[in-house]
Amino acid sequence: MIEQHVLSAFATIWGPWWDPVWSFVRPVWPGIWTLTKIVAIAIPLILSVAYLTLAERKVIGWMQVRIGPNRVGPLGLLQPFADVLKMLFKEIIVPTGANRWLFFIAPMLSLAPALAAWAVIPFSESLVLSNINAGLLYILAMTSMGVYGIILAGWASNSKYAFLGCLRSAAQIVSYEIAMGFALVGVLMVANSLNLGDIVRGQEGGAAQWYLWPLLPLFVVYIVSGIAETNRHPFDVAEGESEIVAGFHVEYSGIMFALFFLAEYMNMILVSALASVMFLGGWLSPLPILNDVEVFGVHPFGDSILWLGLKTSAVLFMFLWVRATFPRYRYDQIMRLGWKVFIPVTLVWIVFLGVMMQTRWAYLFH
């Protein structure tokens, strides 16, 4: 629909010359249009990452009775740009004995899957880059690729700290992926679809219909596994400062370090957006009655990207809150929680769901 509008706008601007130009552009137009859509997702995403870093420092600052960054720009609002510029102008140092090729490719390998996963996230009823049937599986596959960046960074740096960090991270991500996958199986069972848009549409009818309620234990498991998968506090042993300096990215400087940073925060936003889509009703408003509120001919509180943004921000705030609250887990505790608590909990709940769906209370589980 937007595509037609853009094309007709071009036609009016170019006037009589549009037809020859169009005959030239036509074969590659789908590629151009897809690239435009990718840029339209990627740029707001990168800006969100910039302001998430600021929000993190501000929120944790307030929680610890500090002010947080407040020097650059009004209320410190330009701080992320100052940080990016600083990173850009810093020298990239390659350690002696490092595997140069892999050392340079590792940050890109951690960033690319984090970006690619956004292709299937439905922002609203019609706003999705690629509406594929196996969307949920695609997300799982892409997030499981992110670990290569971390492993290669640790190995290619030729540093013992980095290597320890990458081994810890690999073991942790592989363990928690299983629990996360099982939590998604629960979503698949109640939604009866792997398509993320259909999953959201299955939760229509207000907050009481969200999958959060029938899948409450799986929601908790998903959120905690999400924190562990993104190597966030309190599961950040991969970069545990007190033991292994900075873990896998200890040898990285300048913009290469910034790429790891970007990937981590982008994954955080991805996990939060997914939690909103799968458990909190995605773009749907929590009260169906809000769809009828009309202000100057528009429905500002109806089902739209606004709600997805609000829900994602709420989950992100919880990530920051958790970071400010809990001390870091010990490595064996992380492994125990993943294998001996989460995986049994998810398995039991999947069986329970299957049994309940055959009883007369099945309507409670959609």
Next chain:
Amino acid sequence: MTFFTFTFYAFALILVFAGLRVITTRNPVHAALWLVLSFFTAAAIWILLQAEFLAITLVLVYVGAVMVLFLFVVMMLDVNFDSLRRQFRSYLPQGVIVGALVLLEMTLAVVSSAIGAAQIAPPLPTGSNTKALGSLLYVDYVYPFEIAAVVLLVAIIAAITLTHRKRKATRYQDPAVQANVRREDRVRIVQMPAEKSET
């Protein structure tokens, strides 16, 4: 040449090149990474065949889990590559036999399908091929599938019992004991008389 065939040949070239690099590169970590690339490219070719479920599962299972553990082990091994290469000649006959067999099988498969080109199964009906695969595995062929699952489970349990040794000397933490610790178990309050200052 349509865009479709162009992408197919691009992926096929990358796949063959990555496969060659797996066996020619000297560094085992690099070899594992080339293998990751070849898995990924194979998945891309499967997507061109509209087998999106199998393709994504290939990435999820082999790239996301199996190869990560593989890489994990290869990185930790301290292998002397020269000693590995010394046995090249003694392993050559077996290698040649296996390679020739694989080549023969693939040629047979390709030739027979090229002769009976009409016999190639058409792509699955439009719609989710996840659903089609699911109904095949869990409805039509549920017993063979479940038997295969049980055989795998037995294999897992056998592998664990064969390799698991209980070592008495290992130190371990009992989380229940740790969680039940009271202050009195760890802290002893000692009353000290205050020292008088000299001045």
